[in-house]
Amino acid sequence: MSSSLSVGTVTAAPATIHDLPTPALVIDEGALAGNLAAMAAVLPGRRLRPHVKATKCTSLARRQHALGHVGFTCATPREVTGLAAAGLGDDLLLANESLDPVRLAAMAAVQDRARVTVAVDSAETVAAAARAGLREAIVDVDVGMPRCGVTADDAGAIADLARRAGMSVRGVMGYEGHLMMVADRAERAEKVAAAMDVLARAAADVGGDVVSAGGTGTFDLHAGAATTEVQAGSYSLMDSHYATLGLPFAQAAWVAGTVISHGRGWAVVDAGLKSLGMDHGNPRIDGCTVWYCADEHVVFSVDGGGALPPIGSRVRVVPAHLDPTVAMHACAWVLRGDEVVDRWEIDLRGW
Amino acid sequence: MSSSLSVGTVTAAPATIHDLPTPALVIDEGALAGNLAAMAAVLPGRRLRPHVKATKCTSLARRQHALGHVGFTCATPREVTGLAAAGLGDDLLLANESLDPVRLAAMAAVQDRARVTVAVDSAETVAAAARAGLREAIVDVDVGMPRCGVTADDAGAIADLARRAGMSVRGVMGYEGHLMMVADRAERAEKVAAAMDVLARAAADVGGDVVSAGGTGTFDLHAGAATTEVQAGSYSLMDSHYATLGLPFAQAAWVAGTVISHGRGWAVVDAGLKSLGMDHGNPRIDGCTVWYCADEHVVFSVDGGGALPPIGSRVRVVPAHLDPTVAMHACAWVLRGDEVVDRWEIDLRGW
Numbered sequence: 087m088s089s090s091l092s093v094g095t096v097t098a099a100p101a102t103i104h105d106l107p108t109p110a111l112v113i114d115e116g117a118l119a120g121n122l123a124a125m126a127a128v129l130p131g132r133r134l135r136p137h138v139k140a141t142k143c144t145s146l147a148r149r150q151h152a153l154g155h156v157g158f159t160c161a162t163p164r165e166v167t168g169l170a171a172a173g174l175g176d177d178l179l180l181a182n183e184s185l186d187p188v189r190l191a192a193m194a195a196v197q198d199r200a201r202v203t204v205a206v207d208s209a210e211t212v213a214a215a216a217r218a219g220l221r222e223a224i225v226d227v228d229v230g231m232p233r234c235g236v237t238a239d240d241a242g243a244i245a246d247l248a249r250r251a252g253m254s255v256r257g258v259m260g261y262e263g264h265l266m267m268v269a270d271r272a273e274r275a276e277k278v279a280a281a282m283d284v285l286a287r288a289a290a291d292v293g294g295d296v297v298s299a300g301g302t303g304t305f306d307l308h309a310g311a312a313t314t315e316v317q318a319g320s321y322s323l324m325d326s327h328y329a330t331l332g333l334p335f336a337q338a339a340w341v342a343g344t345v346i347s348h349g350r351g352w353a354v355v356d357a358g359l360k361s362l363g364m365d366h367g368n369p370r371i372d373g374c375t376v377w378y379c380a381d382e383h384v385v386f387s388v389d390g391g392g393a394l395p396p397i398g399s400r401v402r403v404v405p406a407h408l409d410p411t412v413a414m415h416a417c418a419w420v421l422r423g424d425e426v427v428d429r430w431e432i433d434l435r436g437w
Numbered sequence: 438m439s440s441s442l443s444v445g446t447v448t449a450a451p452a453t454i455h456d457l458p459t460p461a462l463v464i465d466e467g468a469l470a471g472n473l474a475a476m477a478a479v480l481p482g483r484r485l486r487p488h489v490k491a492t493k494c495t496s497l498a499r500r501q502h503a504l505g506h507v508g509f510t511c512a513t514p515r516e517v518t519g520l521a522a523a524g525l526g527d528d529l530l531l532a533n534e535s536l537d538p539v540r541l542a543a544m545a546a547v548q549d550r551a552r553v554t555v556a557v558d559s560a561e562t563v564a565a566a567a568r569a570g571l572r573e574a575i576v577d578v579d580v581g582m583p584r585c586g587v588t589a590d591d592a593g594a595i596a597d598l599a600r601r602a603g604m605s606v607r608g609v610m611g612y613e614g615h616l617m618m619v620a621d622r623a624e625r626a627e628k629v630a631a632a633m634d635v636l637a638r639a640a641a642d643v644g645g646d647v648v649s650a651g652g653t654g655t656f657d658l659h660a661g662a663a664t665t666e667v668q669a670g671s672y673s674l675m676d677s678h679y680a681t682l683g684l685p686f687a688q689a690a691w692v693a694g695t696v697i698s699h700g701r702g703w704a705v706v707d708a709g710l711k712s713l714g715m716d717h718g719n720p721r722i723d724g725c726t727v728w729y730c731a732d733e734h735v736v737f738s739v740d741g742g743g744a745l746p747p748i749g750s751r752v753r754v755v756p757a758h759l760d761p762t763v764a765m766h767a768c769a770w771v772l773r774g775d776e777v778v779d780r781w782e783i784d785l786r787g788w
Contacts, residue, residue, distance in 0.1 A: 107537055107788065139732055161733045182733060183697040184707075185749045186458055207698055210748040232728060232736055234698040234705050263731070346534040347558055347585040354585050356535075359761040365715040365730065377583060379716065380614070381490055381760050382512045382533060385583055397561040398536045409732050410710040414765065416787060436767060437458065 102424045103400055108344045109357035111415035113323065113430070115422050117338035118146070121322050124334045126153045128306050129316050135159045135179060135298060137319025138434060140409045143418065144172035145430035146322065151176075159298070159317040163189035167196055168434040175200025179224065179298065181259055181317060183211045183234050189437070190218030197221060203256055206248055207236040216251035223248045224296060227288040229260035229281040238284050242291030257296030260285040261317065266303030267331070275307045282311035302328055302335070325408035327366040339418070341369070341403040341411065343384065345395050351387055353394040355401045358382040362403065363410030370404040453775045454751055459695045460708035462766035464674065464781070466773050468689035469497070472673050475685045477504045479657050480667055486510045486530060486649060488670030489785060491760045494769065495523035496781035497673065502527075510649070510668040514540035518547055519785040526551025530575065530649065532610055532668060534562045534585050540788070541569030548572060554607055557599055558587040567602035574599045575647060578639040580611035580632040589635050593642030608647030611636040612668065617654030618682070626658045633662035653679055653686070676759035678717040690769070692720070692754040692762065694735065696746050702738055704745040706752045709733040713754065714761030721755040 100106045125134060131154035138147055139161035147158060147169060157177035160166045163186065166178045178200055184190055193202050197220070205226040206212045215223060225244050228235035236244050245255045262281040268274035282299060289297050289312055300308050300316035308316055320328055323339035341362060343355035355371075359381050362369050368376045369384060373392070377385040384403055388394055395401055405411040412418070413435055420428035451457045476485060482505035489498055490512035498509060498520060508528035511517045514537065517529045529551055535541055544553050548571070556577040557563045566574060576595050579586035587595050596606045613632040619625040633650060640648050640663060651659050651667035659667055671679055674690035692713060694706035706722075710732050713720050719727045720735060724743070728736040735754055739745055746752055756762040763769070764786055771779035 107539060109788065182707075183705075185695055185697060188458060208748055211697070214749075228700060232700050232703050233731065233734055235700075237701070344536055346536060346562070349579060349583050349586075350588070352583050354534075356533075359714060359716050359758070360764045363710060363715075364761075365710050380584065383584055397559055398565075407710070410715075413711045437460065 100419065100426045102426060103342055103421060104424070106342055106419055106426065108342055108400070109361035110342045111339065111412065111418040111432070112342050113339045113418050113420050115420050115427060117336045118149075118322060121324065121335045121338055122149060122153055125305065125318065125321050126155070130154060132157055133315055135315045135317050136322070137161070137181070137301070137317045138165050138169065140319030140412065141322060142412055142432050142434035143430050144168060144174060144433055145428075147174055148172070150322070157315070159319065162437045163193050164436045165434045166193050166202060170196035170200035170202075177201045178203065179259070180204045181226070181261070181298070183207055183226065185210060185214045187214065187218060190214055190220060194219035205234070205259060206244060207234055208244070209247055212244065212247045212251055212253070216248070216253055221254060222256055223253045224256050224298065225258045225288065225292045227258050227260040227285055229262050229284045229299070231262060231264035233261070233263065235260060238288040241288035245292040255292060255294050257294030257298070258285055258289045258292050259296070259298040260288070261301065262299060262304060263301065266301050267327070269331070274304065278304050278307040279311060282308065282313055286312035302333065303331055320408050323408050323412070325366070325411070326370045326404050326406050337404060339408065339412070341405060343401050343403050345397050345399050345401060348394050348397060352377060352385050353387070355384045355386070355403060356382060357384050357403045361411070361414050362405045363407035363414070365410065366406035369406055371401060451770065451777045453777060454693055454772060455775070457693055457770055457777065459693055459751070460712035461693045462690065462763065462769040462783070463693050464690045464769050464771050466771050466778060468687045469500075469673060472675065472686045472689055473500060473504055476656065476669065476672050477506070481505060483508055484666055486666045486668050487673070488512070488532070488652070488668045489516050489520065491670030491763065492673060493763055493783050493785035494781050495519060495525060495784055496779075498525055499523070501673070508666070510670065513788045514544050515787050516785045517544050517551075517553060521547035521551035521553075528552045529554070530610070531555045532577070532612070532649070534558055534577065536561060536565045538565065538569060541565055541571060545570035556585070556610060557595060558585055559595070560598055563595065563598045563602055563604070567599070567604055572605060573607055574604045575607050575649065576609050576639065576643045578609050578611040578636055580613050580635045580650070582613060582615035584612070584614065586611060589639040592639035596643040606643060606645050608645030608649070609636055609640045609643050610647070610649035611639070612652065613650060613655060614652065617652050618678070620682070625655065629655050629658040630662060633659065633664055637663035653684065654682055671759050674759050674763070676717070676762070677721045677755050677757050688755060690759065690763075692756060694752050694754050696748050696750050696752060699745050699748060703728060703736050704738070706735045706737070706754060707733060708735050708754045712762070712765050713756045714758035714765070716761065717757035720757055722752060
């Protein structure tokens with residue numbers, strides 16, 4: 087935390103973190119580069135299909151693309167069309183189901199400049215994708231987490247439906263999201279292997295050459311599996327929830343806030359429910375105890391009875407869950423130390 | 438829930454709820470009108486200063502203004518400048534502290550067309566407001582909730598500082614947010630009265646004619662207090678958290694989602710952590726049990742083993758906390774029954 091006040095300078099283009107309008111999503115450029123390199127060392131090139139739902143930012147995706155991860159995983163049609171518009175359309179996978187004819191048509195319309203593949207898990211989603219003119223599908227398989235995906239037993243039938251509707255079927259995907267936070271690594275590995283056995287069985291029925299799975303919590307547990315590509319996304323910026331797993335990724339993003347008030351033993355920073363994803367609980371402030379969050383406030387005390395950071399100073403608020411946090415911000419500020427070196431639009435927000 | 442599929446029609450301007458792109462924030466026009474009328478009956482005209490942080494929508498604020506609530510409460514400078522730009526600047530109160538010189542200057546710049554009052558609770562916030570050229574202040578008083586606000590004992594000194602800095606001091610505000618959800622009405626009333634006694638003591642030292650306090654949970658408990666105006670906002674649209682209090686306001690907003698997948702006893706709707714405020718817990722779906730939320734999904738089962746709503750049908754997802762939910766959406770769709778009658782921009786988002 088810094089004691090510098092920013093009330094004395096009126097700047098439109100912030101030079102340092104102390105000039106940023108808050109609450110501000112910030113990215114440490116060095117930590118980001120370290121995370122990208124650490125992942126690329128384990129999962130080089132197409133072995134990683136970065137999930138952009140975590141970051142929603144074509145500027146960040148461009149850095150992943152430059153490292154050889156030319157395919158991307160998307161959760162929304164908007165992420166697909168936005169990546170295509172940014173020239174990052176080598177191989178875009180909508181790893182989610184959609185029934186929206188307008189958005190499916192928008193994805194089909196970028197197939198002249200992008201390769202687009204859509205997940206299907208029912209007759210209805212196959213029909214909607216085919217009717218919109220999408221050419222390639224992947225069968226989404228339930229590997230144990232109750233969410234989207236057909237059972238492995240029915241995967242072949244869905245593939246047949248898609249082929250009969252005129253689509254090419256590239257393979258299968260199955261997200262073992264229920265295993266991301268299994269604390270014990272050996273237990274996590276064992277359960278991932280079992281889930282991937284289910285996916286491999288479906289893959290044999292479906293055909294194609296893609297077996298897409300995984301996430302940040304299981305990124306290095308797919309070496310012996312049928313998995314051809316891993317869909318991790320949060321690894322690039324991280325959050326306090328994933329940090330509990332001891333992964334080789336550093337915290338590279340947080341929300342910078344300004345101390346706006348001192349109370350009787352507490353301070354208030356101007357970040358809150360509208361700038362922080364809250365589904366994994368309160369954010370973290372190092373050396374402090376967070377009391378609670380309100381719409382535009384985090385109230386906290388300093389551990390050990392230390393002095394409160396001065397009114398006007400900046401505080402680093404680390405969100406518990408990165409993905410929804412990023413989606414609340416229009417832009418991210420890229421820092422080198424305290425210096426602001428870039429501003430990246432969070433340009434893949436919305437649906 | 439409806440069984441109609443929207444995959445057959447490609448519409449840019451949705452005619453009914455079944456055509457809406459989802460997840461969609463929707464507002465029931467009749468329920469909204471009922472809530473606005475119910476509140477205006479208890480707190481007519483300037484007795485209510487609607488808080489726009491809950492709704493962030495000038496179209497909705499215009500309806501409150503038309504009922505005689507011509508002053509508004511704001512949590513961010515953006516809400517102040519946006520209301521001023523919309524011609525709703527009769528009397529705008531930033532009921533929050535800011536040290537941001539750019540945003541304070543932006544608020545000062547609209548004083549030619551709007552009356553702007555800013556909350557202060559420290560020498561630093563007084564100095565920042567005065568330096569930006571803001572002309573009117575209110576002293577924010579701690580009435581028992583640990584957040585912003587000076588102690589009642591020190592309120593007079595802050596008022597003196599503001600006057601010496603050339604500002605006019607209109608009075609005091611004190612938000613008893615810690616009392617909003619006290620379940621027993623009599624206990625809530627008693628505690629509100631005690632908190633307002635603190636505020637009245639500060640008001641006597643500060644001077645001015647404004648005593649601003651309250652919220653949706655305590656809107657009708659200020660009759661015997663010094664309070665001159667109540668700052669409620671959530672009453673207009675409501676959420677499942679406030680609904681537990683038995684207030685005379687109906688649920689007027691929710692998130693419409695589309696069922697995109699069926700599992701083995703569960704269904705998946707395309708609303709999730711990026712379209713629902715989660716700090717008060719999971720959203721509600723009537724007649725169903727919500728299992729969990731993911732970034733773009735709510736997974737649920739139907740109570741009593743009833744049939745799952747068909748793939749492609751619309752589901753009403755009621756957020757537990759309205760305020761952060763609204764801030765996640767670029768627009769709200771106004772419904773009369775199932776018919777879409779208007780689209781309102783959520784144009785006061787951001788800071």
